[in-house]
Amino acid sequence: MNSAGREPERARIAGDFVEALSRNGVAYQPEFTGSGASEIVQTQATTILAFKYEDGVMVAGDRRATAGNVVVYERADKVLEIDRHSVMAIAGVPATAWEMARVLEHSFHFYRRTQMQEMSVDGKVRALSKLLRDNFGFAMQGIGVVVPLFATYDELEPGGRLYFYDVMGAQFEVTDFAASGSGSPAVRAILHYENHWGKKPLDGRSEKDAVSLALRALETAAESDTATGGVDRRAHVYPVIKTITKKGVETISEKTLASIYEKGMP
Amino acid sequence: MTDEPYRYVEAMANRREYVENQLATGSPIVALSYDGGVLFLTVGPERQKVFEIYDRIALGALGHPGDIERLRMIAIEVASTEGFTRSPVDVSLRRLTSYSFSPMLKNAFEQVYGPPFLARLLFAELGRKHELDLFVRLDFDGSLQTSGVGVAREPFGVLAGTRRAMNEMHDFLKTKDLSSPKLSTALDLASQAWGVGTFYTRGQDHREKPTDESIADVLKEALKTNVLEAAVLECGAPEHHAYRPLDSSDVEAVIVRYRGSD
Numbered sequence: 001m002n003s004a005g006r007e008p009e010r011a012r013i014a015g016d017f018v019e020a021l022s023r024n025g026v027a028y029q030p031e032f033t034g035s036g037a038s039e040i041v042q043t044q045a046t047t048i049l050a051f052k053y054e055d056g057v058m059v060a061g062d063r064r065a066t067a068g069n070v071v072v073y074e075r076a077d078k079v080l081e082i083d084r085h086s087v088m089a090i091a092g093v094p095a096t097a098w099e100m101a102r103v104l105e106h107s108f109h110f111y112r113r114t115q116m117q118e119m120s121v122d123g124k125v126r127a128l129s130k131l132l133r134d135n136f137g138f139a140m141q142g143i144g145v146v147v148p149l150f151a152t153y154d155e156l157e158p159g160g161r162l163y164f165y166d167v168m169g170a171q172f173e174v175t176d177f178a179a180s181g182s183g184s185p186a187v188r189a190i191l192h193y194e195n196h197w198g199k200k201p202l203d204g205r206s207e208k209d210a211v212s213l214a215l216r217a218l219e220t221a222a223e224s225d226t227a228t229g230g231v232d233r234r235a236h237v238y239p240v241i242k243t244i245t246k247k248g249v250e251t252i253s254e255k256t257l258a259s260i261y262e263k264g265m266p
Numbered sequence: 267m268t269d270e271p272y273r274y275v276e277a278m279a280n281r282r283e284y285v286e287n288q289l290a291t292g293s294p295i296v297a298l299s300y301d302g303g304v305l306f307l308t309v310g311p312e313r314q315k316v317f318e319i320y321d322r323i324a325l326g327a328l329g330h331p332g333d334i335e336r337l338r339m340i341a342i343e344v345a346s347t348e349g350f351t352r353s354p355v356d357v358s359l360r361r362l363t364s365y366s367f368s369p370m371l372k373n374a375f376e377q378v379y380g381p382p383f384l385a386r387l388l389f390a391e392l393g394r395k396h397e398l399d400l401f402v403r404l405d406f407d408g409s410l411q412t413s414g415v416g417v418a419r420e421p422f423g424v425l426a427g428t429r430r431a432m433n434e435m436h437d438f439l440k441t442k443d444l445s446s447p448k449l450s451t452a453l454d455l456a457s458q459a460w461g462v463g464t465f466y467t468r469g470q471d472h473r474e475k476p477t478d479e480s481i482a483d484v485l486k487e488a489l490k491t492n493v494l495e496a497a498v499l500e501c502g503a504p505e506h507h508a509y510r511p512l513d514s515s516d517v518e519a520v521i522v523r524y525r526g527s528d
Contacts, residue, residue, distance in 0.1 A: 017346065024347045084504060106350045109506055113318050113342050248504075 017110035018103065018130075028103055029134055041068040042143065045078050045097070046181030047221050047228040048089040050149050050162055051191055052203045053210035056245035057151040057160035059087050060214040062183070062222065063237050064229030065094060074229055079240040083108045084248040086124060086152040091181030096144035100131045121154045125163055125171055132169035139167045147180045153244050160244055176202055183221030183228035190217045207243065211252055212264035214241055231261060277378050285375075285406050288384045292328030292427035294435060294463030297390045299399045299421035299444070300452035303508070304390045304499040307456035309464075309488045316497045318509035320345035321354050322392040323362070324499050326425055329385030329406070337385055341367070354506075359391035363402045363410055372408030382406055388425040392499035392508055396446065397421075403432075420444075424459065431466040434475075438462045450519060453496065457520050461485045485524040494521055 012019065021028050048061040061078035064071060079089045080101045088104060090097035107127055111119045119127070128150050138144045150163045150171075163171045164178040176195050179187040194213060195202045205213065215231065218239050222230030231238055238257040243250050295308040295315060306316040306326050315334075316326045319341045327334040344366050349357045367387075375382045383406050391400040401413035401423025413420045421444050424435040439459050447455065461481035466472060468484075476484070496512040503510065514521075 017350075020343050021347060021350065024343065026347055026351055084507065102350065106346060110342065110346045113320070113346075114339060116314070116317075 015111040015114040017107040020110065028099075040143070041070075042093050043067045043072050043095065044092065044182075044227065045076055045094050046091050047179070047183030047187060047218065047225065048078055048091050048149055048181055049177065049179040049184070049187045049191065049214065049217055050089060050151050051177035051195075051210070051214075052160050052162060052175075053205045053207065053243075054203065055207060056153055056243060057087075057162050058207075058210045058214060058241065058243050059089050059149065059151050060218060060239050060241040061089050062218050062229045062239050064227060066227045069226070071229075074232070074235070074237055077240050079242050081242065081249045081251075082124075085155070085244060086150070087242050087244055087249055088128065089149040089151075089180070090146060091148070091184075092146035093144045096135060096138070097146045097148065100128070100135070100146060100148070103131060104128055118155075121152055121156070121161055124152060125150060125161075129165065129169040129171050132165055132167065136168055149178050149180055151244050153246060153248070155246075158246065181228070183218070183225040186221040186224065187217045190220055208260060211241055211257065211260050215239065215257070215261055215264065233258070233261070278376070281375070281378065281382065282407070285382055285384055286428075289329055289386055289406070290427045291467065292386070294424065294426035294431060294460050294467065295326035295328060295388055296425075296435065296439075296456040296459045296463075297324075297326060297388055297401055297423045298439070298452050298456050298459075299396065299446070300449050301396075301446040302449060302498070303501045304392050304399050305449065305452045305456055305496065306390065306498070307453065307460060307494070307496045309457075309460055309485075309492050309494050311492055314495065316495055316511075318497075319389070320349060320357050321506050322499060322508050323357070323359050324390055324497065324509055326388040326390075327385055328425060328427065329383070333383045333385040337367075337383060337387060340370075341389075359389055359400050359402055360412075363389060363404055363412075367404055368408045368410050370408070371404060371406060375407040386425055386427075388423050390423060390499065392501065396501075422459075424463065426463040427467050431463045434466045435459045435463040449498075449516075453517060453520050456496075457485060457494070457524075461488075464488065482524060489521060489525040 018028055043065050045065045050057055050059040059079050063075050065073040065076040079087060082088050082105045088101050104127060108119055135144060145167055147167060148165055152161055154161050162174050162178060165171050177191040219230045222228040238254055241252040293308055293310040297304060297306045306324060308315050317338050319325050325341060345357045345362060371383055386406060387404040389402045393399040403411045403423055403425060413423055422439050424432050426432045426435060442455055458481050461484040462476060464484050465476040494517050496517050498510055499508045500510055
């Protein structure tokens with residue numbers, strides 16, 4: 001660090017945190033040098049969903065983490081706040097996903113502090129894409145596969161924006177809803193049905209109705225998918241549900257979830 | 267040149283004089299604890315002089331813009347890298363200034379064949395408790411002055427182009443009641459302290475302390491052509507967002523008092 005400011009200057013992209021890490025001798029991700037498929041039974045996190053509702057975007061995830069047919073953890077948090085207006089939800093290997101979330105969070109703050117402006121929505125979406133791409137070597141070997149959702153609020157063109165990614169880092173913007181993880185087929189079916197033939201399209205629903213729908217969709221996924229955890233009222237385990245609106249990211253409290261769950265699911 | 271002791275001392279003295287001359291006309295900066303956090307205040311042309319460094323750390327700087335920029339980047343980079351590899355809670359101003367900045371600045375100052383940093387820095391850290399707010403001033407030669415602990419603790423930090431101006435600002439604030447002022451009171455005190463600093467920056471040979479009127483005159487004159495820049499580190503703000511530049515409605519009272527309403 002002693003010489004950080006004294007080296008001959010070269011032009012580089014300002015405000016890139018991952019580059020700053022490598023310049024400071026902290027490798028975010030070493031090159032993958034192994035070969036052959038992994039035989040380790042990896043911890044996996046599933047099922048996440050997100051859809052646009054009246055005020056913005058709602059993101060929800062169950063709480064179960066599994067390794068093979070073992071339930072590792074029943075209180076995993078897969079819906080992560082990245083900054084005041086962005087949420088990343090993860091399906092896949094938490095070891096990789098949580099690290100990606102940490103890099104992303106620091107990248108956005110680093111950019112804001114060094115450049116004295118917020119990163120654009122496109123810039124943020126692209127940053128996650130790049131992390132997935134950097135992870136591709138591992139993913140190809142079957143280690144640390146992550147398939148995230150990313151939701152944010154665009155202040156330039158007011159409105160929620162929602163993206164899903166594939167393993168290689170391609171980003172897809174969605175207009176209505178997205179789901180990922182092992183329970184996602186059931187969730188997608190429900191969200192599609194509700195959006196087309198429900199009493200209101202998803203983006204016309206109130207926060208309360210949206211929470212109720214998210215809870216029902218996750219319960220349905222848990223019904224047939226053992227890797228998805230449902231609601232456990234006795235142990236106070238509820239899905240994590242966050243909203244992204246003009247006001248920023250908010251977490252729906254356990255109390256609210258419990259009350260909506262009881263009223264909405266007789 | 268530096269192989270003889272006398273020449274070395276002479277070279278250092280020349281260098282010190284050169285840097286001090288470069289910094290002498292810089293606009294003062296005041297940082298002050300108030301009941302909701304820490305306030306930074308300065309007056310100057312549009313160029314920003316107060317910056318966010320990390321979750322609870324901010325920086326005010328005077329000197330050459332290029333050097334300020336390099337030091338600001340280093341501070342953010344060191345704090346962010348540590349916050350990432352360990353945890354944001356592990357980032358502390360005491361360690362940032364004592365272990366990273368002070369040796370680096372001293373080194374740059376003493377390497378006679380390389381350029382020194384033409385800058386003087388005032389860092390503040392928002393404490394977990396009000397009485398733990400910390401202020402650290404770092405000079406171009408790496409010397410370091412903190413706001414102290416226990417009974418000797420002072421809930422403020424000052425920065426100016428000359429040593430005299432800094433001493434006078436310090437003495438001015440020392441006479442005031444600084445036990446958890448409200449933001450409006452803190453803005454008043456900070457702008458007056460800025461006025462004292464500027465009074466002595468402009469007139470090195472002032473013998474008498476400035477009166478309230480002469481402080482007001484300094485501010486009136488300055489606000490005709492300059493902007494008042496203020497920022498806070500706020501207690502209870504969302505995580506990672508303690509730093510907030512104040513907007514014109516927050517500082518309007520001060521401006522109206524000295525400039526009159528437009």
